[in-house]
Amino acid sequence: MTLLSLSSLDVARGSCRVLEGIDLAVRAGEFVGLLGPNGAGKTTLLRAALGLLPSRGGSSLARMTPADRARAAAFLPQAREIAWPMPVSAVVALGRIAHPGMAAPRDREAVDRAIAALDLEPLRDRDATTLSGGEQARVLIARALAQDTPLLVADEPVAGLDPAAGIRVMQLFAELAAQGRGVVASLHDLGLAARHCTRLVVLDRGRIAADGPPMQVLTPGLLARVFGITAHLSQGPDGPVFQPLSLSPQAAEPHRDS
Numbered sequence: 001m002t003l004l005s006l007s008s009l010d011v012a013r014g015s016c017r018v019l020e021g022i023d024l025a026v027r028a029g030e031f032v033g034l035l036g037p038n039g040a041g042k043t044t045l046l047r048a049a050l051g052l053l054p055s056r057g058g059s060s061l062a063r064m065t066p067a068d069r070a071r072a073a074a075f076l077p078q079a080r081e082i083a084w085p086m087p088v089s090a091v092v093a094l095g096r097i098a099h100p101g102m103a104a105p106r107d108r109e110a111v112d113r114a115i116a117a118l119d120l121e122p123l124r125d126r127d128a129t130t131l132s133g134g135e136q137a138r139v140l141i142a143r144a145l146a147q148d149t150p151l152l153v154a155d156e157p158v159a160g161l162d163p164a165a166g167i168r169v170m171q172l173f174a175e176l177a178a179q180g181r182g183v184v185a186s187l188h189d190l191g192l193a194a195r196h197c198t199r200l201v202v203l204d205r206g207r208i209a210a211d212g213p214p215m216q217v218l219t220p221g222l223l224a225r226v227f228g229i230t231a232h233l234s235q236g237p238d239g240p241v242f243q244p245l246s247l248s249p250q251a252a253e254p255h256r257d258s
Contacts, residue, residue: 003151003182008057031177033193036203042186070098074147076154095146114145154185170196191242224248
């Protein structure tokens, strides 16, 4: 089942093309890691796919009404600030706004599951604005999970998290995909992406440079050309193991902002 379909998607800022000719389909059961250097267009792609930026071409989500889109896809943006002095449980419950008329017990169950999944139970009654940046990030991930949509779109979900929390979030996203949902997450940690994602899509200067399983995508040539590094990728007993080694002799050209 296809949860997101992009066809010849272009995004421009003035005379500068940020994305060009993006064709991409995300299916149920996939955890897609969206990779690329700073300025490759990752954030722009996610926002255009959701209809949050003007674009040319087609996005299946952008064509939906806002209400239908909110029930089809949850979005976790890069910004992690919580501006309202509300209990953590109330912030997480905001994810249920997309489901008007739902029975209260079902709403509570979705909120409780999301809080438990992000290990937030000890914080559920705390004012969310008093939490650390990493704790607030987990609260907002929980809010997106409580939305209980077929597709989760996350922009840098592990940024600012400590290593244990980052691994837990990636494991959680992989579990969601294994249960039949779809997840698309932009990531800078190639090691986490290789270990947990079922599929990697690499952007370079606004175009898709590679798309496929981690072991097929993160080749020495692509790593040197797109990321400017040399690295070793091997198949370990629990999945791919990525080890960055050094800067590549191939100097990467500057990239525009994403």
